[in-house]
Amino acid sequence: MLKWTLSELAKYRQTPLHFTETLDLKQELMERDPEILDVTPVKADGYVSFDDGDILVSVTLGGKLTVPSTRSLQPVVLPLDFTFSEVYLTDERHKDKYEDGQLVLDLDGDTLDLHPAIADHVLLSIPMQVLTPEEAAQGIMPKGDNWTVMGEDDFAKEQEQDRPNPAFEKLKGLFPDDDDKQK
Template identity: 65%
Template sequence: VSVNLKGNLVVPSTRSLTPVTLPQDFTFSEIYLTDAGHADQYEDGEILMPLEDAELDLLPAIEDHLLLSIPMQVLTPEEVASGDMPSGDDWEVLAEEDFDKAVKKEKQADNPFTKLKGMFPDDDQS
């Protein structure tokens, strides 16, 4: 079975939960077998779906492929253009790059206890 799916999917923005319309246009193919004895006609890498009834319900396959087509990060056009991240009184959302820079800067900060490191010999060396 080859299915061509075309339409619009409305999902929430991953940053602000504002609805975002994602255009969908893709094709997927799946192989359904009514008789398991015919499985040897297909290559090893192909996924074969057994049919238990004489009727084929494509809704689960369509739902699976739609869910797989949703990107991990969905932003409104305004969020993409501005690049601003949400923040509050004692919190803010950081981009991954900004977070990595902050962690690196924190590691480079001078730790006052590093000066004490050489003052006491280890117990293993006695």
């Protein structure tokens, strides 16, 4: 269930509480982010320890998330395999004993519920740019009738090529006086 009261967690002062849970987050995540196409059950494996009134949590998540490619909208399966750590404070004065980079949160009430934190971290793990393996390997860009997306390198190459318009090239010899003035 991944939900414990402070009195239950106080029993784990000496040895951390180990948990392994498989969560069905599909509906919740798809409601929060409509671009998510599918989510396998997410396995959460972690430890909760109670230290001087603070709750230290470390959770490793595993599963798969399917989202559209940011280029072609083709489905891309992203593996979920990461660990996150959080500290929940029961006393705000303890905040100073933790490093700046640590995620330190105030405990809301007298119950620790890790379900929302797990869902949040799964959503935060989705990269800004998602590519199919072919798009990543070959640099494939979307295109359509009379248009194409070009990368920065292709754009720079095209700018280097100073191709005059052939229609204007034919007019060059018509006004020889103007050609001499431009030189």
